[in-house]
Amino acid sequence: xxxxxxxxxxxxxxxxxxxxxxxxxxxxxxxxxxxxxxxxxxxxxxxxxxxxxxxxxxxxxxxxxxxxxxxxxxxxxxxxxxxxxxxxxxxxxxxxxxxxxxxxxxxxxxxxxxxxxxxxxxxxxxxxxxxxxxxxxxxxxxxxxxxxxxxxxxxxxxxxxxxxxxxxxxxxxxxxx
Numbered sequence: 001x002x003x004x005x006x007x008x009x010x011x012x013x014x015x016x017x018x019x020x021x022x023x024x025x026x027x028x029x030x031x032x033x034x035x036x037x038x039x040x041x042x043x044x045x046x047x048x049x050x051x052x053x054x055x056x057x058x059x060x061x062x063x064x065x066x067x068x069x070x071x072x073x074x075x076x077x078x079x080x081x082x083x084x085x086x087x088x089x090x091x092x093x094x095x096x097x098x099x100x101x102x103x104x105x106x107x108x109x110x111x112x113x114x115x116x117x118x119x120x121x122x123x124x125x126x127x128x129x130x131x132x133x134x135x136x137x138x139x140x141x142x143x144x145x146x147x148x149x150x151x152x153x154x155x156x157x158x159x160x161x162x163x164x165x166x167x168x169x170x171x172x173x174x175x176x177x
Contacts, residue, residue, distance in 0.1 A: 013139045020110075020140055021094075024101035043077075045084040045092065050099050051077060054148070056118040060126045061149050062156055068165040076156055083155035095151075098144055111141045 005013075040048040058080065059066070059073030066076055084092055101107045105115045112133040118126060133145050156162045 017140045017143060021097050021101060024104060024107050043081045046081050049103060052119055053099060053102055056126060058152055060130055061152050065156060065162065065165065069162045076152065079155040079159055080152055083151055098147055111144045
């Protein structure tokens with residue numbers, strides 16, 4: 001079954017993605033967007049600009065799941081931050097490169113289809129942005145979408161109080177032999 005991507009296409013996509021991330025990271029360094037002031041208040045990894053960017057996105061992506069557990073987008077962000085504790089340093093670095101790239105309006109437009117910052121969009125506009133972003137044909141945009149949203153789901157549903165809202169009893173308990 002042909003999946004529509006061959007080895008050459010995969011290599012081109014990887015090279016284009018690397019070039020885009022390198023360019024975006026370079027631009028953010030030059031513009032001061034990625035100045036690392038350390039983690040935001042109450043977070044171990046996320047910087048304040050990351051919290052400002054991701055909190056509306058977490059609320060839009062995880063809205064019904066958060067409501068079912070009686071939680072807020074801030075609770076979802078804390079879970080996302082907790083998930084980064086177990087991530088490899090290279091994985092965290094790649095996530096922060098994507099977040100730095102998303103701070104630039106032109107890169108945000110290329111990836112999501114909108115120039116507007118997530119915090120400046122209404123709930124309906126943000127839902128439309130997510131729908132358009134997830135349906136993009138651009139491989140880099142799809143990777144960025146999955147790279148930001150899949151960990152949100154993983155971070156939230158690993159919490160026992162959130163997992164119980166799905167009918168699943170929660171993550172397996174660690175057994176030390």
